[in-house]
Amino acid sequence: MRFTTRGKYGLLLMVDLARNLGQGPIPLKSIAERQKLSERYLEQLVLDLRKAGLEKSVRGSQGGYTLAKSPEEINVGDVIRVLEGPIAPVECENQMDKDCCSNTDFCINREVWVKIRDSINDVVDSISLADLLSGRDNEQEKIKIL
Amino acid sequence: MRFTTRGKYGLLLMVDLARNLGQGPIPLKSIAERQKLSERYLEQLVLDLRKAGLEKSVRGSQGGYTLAKSPEEINVGDVIRVLEGPIAPVECENQMDKDCCSNTDFCINREVWVKIRDSINDVVDSISLADLLSGRDNEQEKIKIL
């Protein structure tokens, strides 16, 4: 039950952009260096993020990327779903919302998968890039861990 | 973000055993037929489930498997963690509970991964095999979907 590096790196990328807001377009090279990731691999991620309307790009020398919206308006869930696809803990996603197969054991278990899906979506949709930068919940988190 | 078929099939297997409780040991062959799964593949899953103490086996003719505990005492989370390993949405699990790397962007994002992990564990630990059989939450679920 893992996200791939697409989601992991993509969120790093977006947080980096959010932190460097207002400095003009940020070239991928500098992000790759700061985050110690492959620039070439990040290229593929930003491509999807831009197409999804989460980033804007400026081509050519002095070019780079900026967030297309403010950090408050971009949720972690937006980023992750673009890079990882829709969150669905088991296959049969298209039917996960339907009452399609109510007499099999799979659909007895469907309750489990639906609840997992919903809980993950709730978490990622409740955290914005701005939240991450401000560390809003970090203290709660530390209390919980200790 | 998917579980593998191990978790999916394993839960089917356990629900099947729970349903056929009190009928003596259930041979894998009959489970495989009912659930339309490969008996050979299920073999590998029950091996782990038995070693983890969730099932008991009886070898030889007329043998099979039974739940090692009552369906009320077995949570979905028990089953899934045995078959899929610990729930951890990104790598670095061993350190996910520690305050190990507080100055990197990864650990700014750690808040996200920790919350996802906890929310999944909360869901799967709150549902027992007995809950699934009784369909306790199914009505809530249908209301939510419609």
Add this chain to the structure above:
DNA sequence: ACAAATTCCGATGGGTTTAGTAGGATATAA
């Protein structure tokens, strides 16, 4: 004693996915 059923266990293999790398086209600033 023997045959059938069944679990136990390790090895192997084909297909898919992941995590990049590579090549080259296009656009822009200086």
Add this chain to the structure above:
DNA sequence: TTATATCCTACTAAACCCATCGGAATTTGT
């Protein structure tokens, strides 16, 4: 015109998933 970047597609090595296979060990029934 050169250097810097993004854009886009194709490729690849390694890992992982989903089984299948062969055969040993155990138990019941005849």
